[in-house]
Amino acid sequence: MHRICCVALGCLILVSGLVATEPGVKAQFVGGTLSGIAAKANCRLDITNADRLVFSYGGSQIRVDYRKINTLEYGQNVSRRYAAAVLVSPLLLLSKSRKHFITLGYSDDEGKQQALVLRVEKGDIRSVLAGLEARTGRRVEYQDEEARKAGKG
Numbered sequence: 699m700h701r702i703c704c705v706a707l708g709c710l711i712l713v714s715g716l717v718a719t720e721p722g723v724k725a726q727f728v729g730g731t732l733s734g735i736a737a738k739a740n741c742r743l744d745i746t747n748a749d750r751l752v753f754s755y756g757g758s759q760i761r762v763d764y765r766k767i768n769t770l771e772y773g774q775n776v777s778r779r780y781a782a783a784v785l786v787s788p789l790l791l792l793s794k795s796r797k798h799f800i801t802l803g804y805s806d807d808e809g810k811q812q813a814l815v816l817r818v819e820k821g822d823i824r825s826v827l828a829g830l831e832a833r834t835g836r837r838v839e840y841q842d843e844e845a846r847k848a849g850k851g
Contacts, residue, residue, distance in 0.1 A: 720754070721746050723826060726817040727755060728799060743816060745829040751802075753814060762804050764833045768811075769803030772827055772849050773841030798823040800830075824849065 722744030727735050735741075741755035751767070753760040775797045800823075802814045818826055827838050827849050840846040 720744075722752065722754070723822040724819060728815040728817050730814040731812045732760070732814065741816070743818070743826065745826065745833055748833075751830075751833070762802070764835075766806075767802055767804045767830075767834045767836065769801065769813075770827075770830055770834065770836050770838045771801040771803075771841065772823075772838050773799050773801075773845050775799065796820065800826065802830075 720742055722742040725741050725743045727737065727739045727741050729737060735755055739755055741753060744752040744754065750764060751762045753762070798818050798820060800816050800818055802816070804812055804814075806812050830836075831838055838849060840849060
């Protein structure tokens, strides 16, 4: 009996964890034309809807019809890990930290051009870029050859 209760409790925890998961990927708002969003605010980018992208932040959402997205750009910011090298090990000077940025340009409901600049985690960048290309029918513009290699794999 005790074993059955433990298995049932484990299943309940697993299912509740799956239900609580939000769709999309974690991102960070870097900048753009939207007011009221702090730089470096945590957000979610959901491209699972067939008709529109959903950008969620602080309990609010912005929905952008894929047909209204007119630019997709991907770039990387590469920085040496100087602070970590000083504090931990000089060997960290040999490593690079890459941050992955997506810029989305789109027309809002009033026909005004808007932009979102988001930082996406390394493990999510390829699927997000592929999904955006497929949903919008637009090709991603890469800032440089290094970005092209990272975005295409």
